[in-house]
Amino acid sequence: MRGILIAGLLALVGGYLVARWLSARALNGMQRELAQLERARKRFIATASHELRTPVFSLGGFVELLEDEELDAPTRRRFLGHVSEQVERLRKLSVDLLDLSRLESGTLELRPEQVDLAELTRSVSAEFEVSLSHHDSRLELLLAPRVEAACDPVRLAQIVRILIDNAVTHTPAGTAIVVTTAREDGRVRLAVRDDGEGIDPAAVPRIFEPFYTADDAQGSGLGLAIASELAERMDGRLKVETAPGATVFTLELPAAA
Ligand SMILES: Nc1ncnc2c1ncn2[C@@H]1O[C@H](COP(=O)(O)OP(=O)(O)OP(=O)(O)O)[C@@H](O)[C@H]1O
Numbered sequence: 001m002r003g004i005l006i007a008g009l010l011a012l013v014g015g016y017l018v019a020r021w022l023s024a025r026a027l028n029g030m031q032r033e034l035a036q037l038e039r040a041r042k043r044f045i046a047t048a049s050h051e052l053r054t055p056v057f058s059l060g061g062f063v064e065l066l067e068d069e070e071l072d073a074p075t076r077r078r079f080l081g082h083v084s085e086q087v088e089r090l091r092k093l094s095v096d097l098l099d100l101s102r103l104e105s106g107t108l109e110l111r112p113e114q115v116d117l118a119e120l121t122r123s124v125s126a127e128f129e130v131s132l133s134h135h136d137s138r139l140e141l142l143l144a145p146r147v148e149a150a151c152d153p154v155r156l157a158q159i160v161r162i163l164i165d166n167a168v169t170h171t172p173a174g175t176a177i178v179v180t181t182a183r184e185d186g187r188v189r190l191a192v193r194d195d196g197e198g199i200d201p202a203a204v205p206r207i208f209e210p211f212y213t214a215d216d217a218q219g220s221g222l223g224l225a226i227a228s229e230l231a232e233r234m235d236g237r238l239k240v241e242t243a244p245g246a247t248v249f250t251l252e253l254p255a256a257a
Pocket residue numbers: 162166167170194196197198199207212213214215217218219220221222223224225247
């Protein structure tokens with residue numbers, strides 16, 4: 001009887017010690033995660049402020065220059081051109097930052113419906129007419145009929161815009177950007193391919209991080225971070241295959257029933 005009592009007591013004390021040890025470990029782990037989150041949040045705010053500062057300072061500079069009443073008309077027009085460029089940059093940046101923060105806090109609302117991929121791709125492509133002609137490249141659409149996704153059409157259009165925008169930036173002048181759609185096993189796919197220089201394999205794992213840019217193009221590095229978060233929120237995913245001369249971003253989404 002005493003033996004059983006002692007064994008019981010030992011089991012109790014042992015159990016208590018193990019539980020305490022485990023909860024201290026869990027607590028340490030949680031503290032580490034919280035500290036990491038806090039660091040990420042601070043880094044996000046620091047980088048965002050830095051990104052905002054550049055166009056704001058540049059705007060201030062041009063406004064000061066424009067105050068000179070003796071400026072000749074062509075110079076004034078040139079300065080005004082820079083002003084509207086910086087305003088556009090600020091507009092895009094503020095919309096992107098808001099989207100990203102809503103995505104990360106889980107407060108971005110999605111309105112899924114049945115979306116025809118061909119129709120949506122055609123309408124987004126039309127927005128690129130001017131930038132394509134400036135760049136002397138063209139869009140080739142290979143759109144399968146009746147490919148329908150279950151997703152938010154506004155957000156899908158945003159992803160397609162981000163992918164085509166990157167392709168236009170990176171493909172050499174005179175080449176075609178090819179957009180294809182397909183349906184397979186309850187999933188739909190939309191792929192955007194360009195003939196550009198490709199992405200350094202070492203940079204590939206980082207291109208979906210906010211603010212990461214693998215080149216010195218003028219972007220803020222938010223496009224792909226937003227696109228991949230959006231894809232995941234719509235139960236899809238975004239992946240990339242890249243080599244010098246061929247880069248393909250493929251978006252996969254659930255097919256509409
Ligand atoms: N099609 C592509 N070909 C080569 N590199 C690419 C391509 N798409 C993206 N990248 C690389 O990935 C980086 C991240 O892309 P992302 O769209 O997130 O940012 P960005 O285009 O630089 O800026 P933003 O989209 O916010 O204006 C880019 O800076 C570029 O280096």
